[in-house]
Amino acid sequence: MFIKPYGDTLNDGAIQISFSLAIPLGEKSKKVSLELALKMGIANPKITFSQDLGEDFSFFIIYGNLSHEIDIDSIKTTEIQEPKIDFYDINRLVEEKFNRKIVVVGATIGSDAHTVGIDAILSAKGYAGDVGLERYPVFQVHNLGSQILPESLLEQIMDLQADVVLVSQVVTQKNIHIHNLTQLVELIEGAGFRDHIILICGGPYLNKELALELGYDGGFGAHSLPSEVASFIARKLLEKNK
Amino acid sequence: MFIKPYGDTLNDGAIQISFSLAIPLGEKSKKVSLELALKMGIANPKITFSQDLGEDFSFFIIYGNLSHEIDIDSIKTTEIQEPKIDFYDINRLVEEKFNRKIVVVGATIGSDAHTVGIDAILSAKGYAGDVGLERYPVFQVHNLGSQILPESLLEQIMDLQADVVLVSQVVTQKNIHIHNLTQLVELIEGAGFRDHIILICGGPYLNKELALELGYDGGFGAHSLPSEVASFIARKLLEKNK
């Protein structure tokens, strides 16, 4: 079945776009904005609002009807998520298998000073009513805070004999997060420590796909819950050297 | 010179789009929305917000970088607008040429009940501080109000020996305005009256191009000023049977 955007009639293609141009507002910039809309496949585009922003910039809001359509049957969705392991099973099963505490080391790396995200996952208080990893008896959590350089994180990982490493990156401008995360993996691999640990990254602009690409075992994006992370860790631990 | 949208760096292509889909929110609808963005030529599209709307509908806001670009040198803008004739010249010149009052008949046609627009052009008060046609000594204005059927408008045009006819259309759903405007022109032509009058339409979703297509002498869109309309009328009158 082919599908288009919906406004108030099936497949009417109703869509809204907005953007600025580095040309002052005028007949020319208006035409350019409509041309762009047409190139995007928007039929009968209408400029519903335009504004001169000064310094030779202009802003446009355009509505129209998208002619592109998608065959939804052609869209494959990945195999259903493995069921979540709950608080008690995590502690029980991991305890059973390792009968020791699992060392979890977390930090925000590079010059990034955002800690609210990693704290939401690690700290007892947790996030949105979902308790953090510190509350799980089986985890021994070391929250190193922010602005930890990859080098010093590696040291800590080795000193603390980490089983699990959680890295947060929130600032993404100029892809600084990619740079930092890659550098970290390389250091860890260089130290021959990669196989000893479960390496996970997270942040509002990260996701599983990207994380795997970068050589991490898992990645978590905006609004992740500590319990999801805990469950993911537990599963990895249980799979490990079986 | 080729140009793309601008966010904070020249030609970064930064663009925002939003639309709904007739599929519930889920991995599938998210993928579909990203596929659509890609088809529109948006590179690395990111879903910044998504919401289930119930009844199997979902809503998406996406940011990304448009890969399409426009060669602004290829964009032709129509010859500069003729200079506006001011209040005094309009009255003087038209008076000189016709030495009689010009009969202006205005109405909102069909079942459309919107009068604020046409009143803004005709009534003495005018629009945004710009006085309406009734204030121009040289015009004798008949404002017929709203919901005037094309037939009865034609009658009035003939009875009043109109020189200028102003038609407003605000409701555009299912293109009812096109239908009404076309019907009117046909009636007027049928009555062999077309050449006797200057026929102008206006409304928030109308413009010059569309008006000419439909066989009108002029068309005015959102935020038009009475003085612009008056100047346009004067120019047409002065060109007339010279």
Added chain:
Amino acid sequence: MNNSSKDSGILNLPRDLIDEARYLGKSIASEVHNKIKDLSTLSIERASLRMLGIRSANQEGTPWVNIFTEKCLSANLIENGALMILAQVCKITGKDPQQSTELVSEGKINLNDLIKVSNSEEIKMLCNEFATKAYENLKSKKKERVNFINTLSSGTKPYLYIIVATGNIYEDVKQAKSAALLGADIIAVIRTTAQSLLDYIPHGVTTEGFGGTAATQENFAVMREALDEVSQKTGRYIRLVNYCSGLAMPEIATLGLIEGLDIMVNDAIYGILFRDINSLRTLTDQEFSRRVLSFGDIIIVTGEDNLIKTVDAREMAHTVTTSQIINYYLALKSGLKPSLIGLGHAFEMDPSEDDSFLRELAQAWLVRDLFPKSPIKYMPPTRYITGNIFRAMVLNAAFNLIGMLTDQEILLLGMPTEALHTPYIQDRFLSLENALYFKNAASSLSGEFILKESSLIRKRAIEVLTNSVNLLKVINERGLFNALAEGTFASIKRPDNMGRGLDGVFVKGSSYYNPFLSLLPDNASDETEV
């Protein structure tokens, strides 16, 4: 919610000014009443037939009730009242009202063959029988309805009122259900343009409309059923609204009653000003309609918002107040309790004007303080909304905040795309999210403040009320009909001998009889003065 305006009123308006306004409103209303009390209209007669349960139409879709009343008219029998004729036919044919109506309409029976109806007691008895049966019938249906509603939560105030207007009733249903799930309390189905001008009720389920969807008995039923379903799903009772105005006003009222609508937009003045409907016709229709609605405990909402969108909202604010006061007393006369009189007003001043936010506050509080017992329908900015959807969100936020601060009961939500098209499905979500933020985050706001005696807001409110009282004086002197003829509102002149539907008005004959006129409630007392 803490309601600061239930007591003395936050504006603490001069008592004498309020009293004068009330006195004038009453006096204007009773003058209107005297002018129309001897009149009936074809639409009232059709409505009376529909009250008996007569429905459906001929091949061409002309409703039976229209054909029947036309025949009564051409047979010069109408002044007796359609029910008396119908009763006569039933008596002669022995058929029931529906069948008899159809027989006459199809011309199988010629009314002129009937002896002209004297006001024979016997026929009257039969009329009463039909009417009372129908009446009791409706009453018990209403009871069932109330029982159903009582199984659900009725939501919290302010009720969030959302429109649907796709033109296609099935599309409307989807959009309405989505809105309800997202937090809407009230769904209004906007009518296809100019249905007001139709002197009949279209028949059947419809999927084609301009700027709205046809108001038909069948469409009402489809939407009612859908909303009942989603009500049960959410546990919150979702109210249904449609328009009860225009040439078929009284019939729409009966359909609203029969199909279980909760609120109807009902305002003769809208019809007079914006639809050029004859003033005698529609004010007579309105009287009957409101009695029907009051019987059904259906809330009316008036259309002053239309007025304010047409005139300069700052200069002409007092005309809105004036129209509300007149509408209020007309409604009381028709038996509507204050709790059923939903007066309309709107946030429509030019937002670029200095301190316009304060003047909007003044207007909103004024309405609350003048009609403390009535559910006010507060309408969002529309006229100054442009295609800048982001700015529209901001102006709607300002509107929602005023709604909370002034403790309005019904908030009609503004849409980001107000200037563009009837709402898309996501527009409703964004508007509901906007309103729900303030409804929740500012739920106790209205009880927090006292207005300074010297405040600009209070000054402005008193100024508007004073101007309104002066206008009411003029209207009271000239009478409402003359006032309308002289262009008092929006300087639109509507003489009572012109306009649409005048030919449908007739003087009730000496033998005129319509049992519903005694069955339906009338003349409620104004609790605000108890």
Added chain:
Amino acid sequence: MNNSSKDSGILNLPRDLIDEARYLGKSIASEVHNKIKDLSTLSIERASLRMLGIRSANQEGTPWVNIFTEKCLSANLIENGALMILAQVCKITGKDPQQSTELVSEGKINLNDLIKVSNSEEIKMLCNEFATKAYENLKSKKKERVNFINTLSSGTKPYLYIIVATGNIYEDVKQAKSAALLGADIIAVIRTTAQSLLDYIPHGVTTEGFGGTAATQENFAVMREALDEVSQKTGRYIRLVNYCSGLAMPEIATLGLIEGLDIMVNDAIYGILFRDINSLRTLTDQEFSRRVLSFGDIIIVTGEDNLIKTVDAREMAHTVTTSQIINYYLALKSGLKPSLIGLGHAFEMDPSEDDSFLRELAQAWLVRDLFPKSPIKYMPPTRYITGNIFRAMVLNAAFNLIGMLTDQEILLLGMPTEALHTPYIQDRFLSLENALYFKNAASSLSGEFILKESSLIRKRAIEVLTNSVNLLKVINERGLFNALAEGTFASIKRPDNMGRGLDGVFVKGSSYYNPFLSLLPDNASDETEV
């Protein structure tokens, strides 16, 4: 604008509670002062050199002032104060300060070859000469500046504060000018991430930054010139802001002074908590910085917003108030007049919480009532802003409205894309349009109301202030340094013997001399108590 909080305060807070808060704030501030009065830092010494006008860097971009002070340190001469050493060098070489600094830095002169400076009167005289010349110089430059500013309108309050942060100063200029033309009054150039951690001022015009643009003397000049240009275009003076915090805090202050900045974000506590900068180091730096800023009549704004974004804004609201009170008295001690102390706070409570809007109002009024003479910098919702840009417009509207109602002086505008990226050019337009609507349409709003004695808003404000006083008591007992060590704020523990920059702190020797310490203003009195 009608200012309801200038008088007794709309909240009408218990006098004794306020007095106790003030008493504790003063006492905490003077304890801090005692602990730092015998200390100086490398950054203060570098700043003192920069006050003389010394600038520029070597090939590798290491500023001369850094190399010079390092040499003083390794020569164990630093405790005399860098100026005393420099004066000595000048005397011996006969060169001017800039040249002498470069000679030493390039190793052309070895400090150890100099006899250890006794606090010889002669050298002191020379120091004074240099310092006074520089001081007068700056003074007259300042005068010129004031004259220029006085040719322009200073705009109307609240001032609209907008950030630029492209990373490229030239891109920043375009964005800043556009914003100014669209109505911004204040432009803040956000720094590239973690510049706080640099123990020097980067050199030159820069076009590469992360999440912001490097704060350099050259970048300051470029932006200042651009803003002066649009100021003349608009006739409205556009103020320039940058950050004066981190390891180079005192130097940034001198650059702000030299390059004509109007406002600087200045807060040692931010550095301690979020940058792990040593508390002795940065509080000592802050003292000197604030004296420099007060000399330049540069408004400081504090960073409590960072705190509230980290902790639960509802539970921990009192920690913000506490930090503000401490910051306020520390600032007074450093010579800043109340009119130059811009305390920071923010609209950061979870908007989904019931009556959160009332608690935001309480917090906003509390700050105004506590510091009636100070320009408050009110910051918009950020933490609970999501990728839903339409909702962001709504929350920012609520913020703007509170800004007007509570009569804030500086409104930092929230962006629709706060959750996504540093602002795009159109984001600023939309935010300015949002704020300008309220600034204009609600310009007289703050003077209209009285808060009910029993209002939830007042209750909440008193609750917060009470908790704050209790916390102040603890801090006063333990002393600020211990309190910080024990995790009083955001439960982040910062002992004064750890953290960045401790090695840059030294005890002033008996022969330490720095003429600026006497030239720069200190210890302003708190007008609020006059």
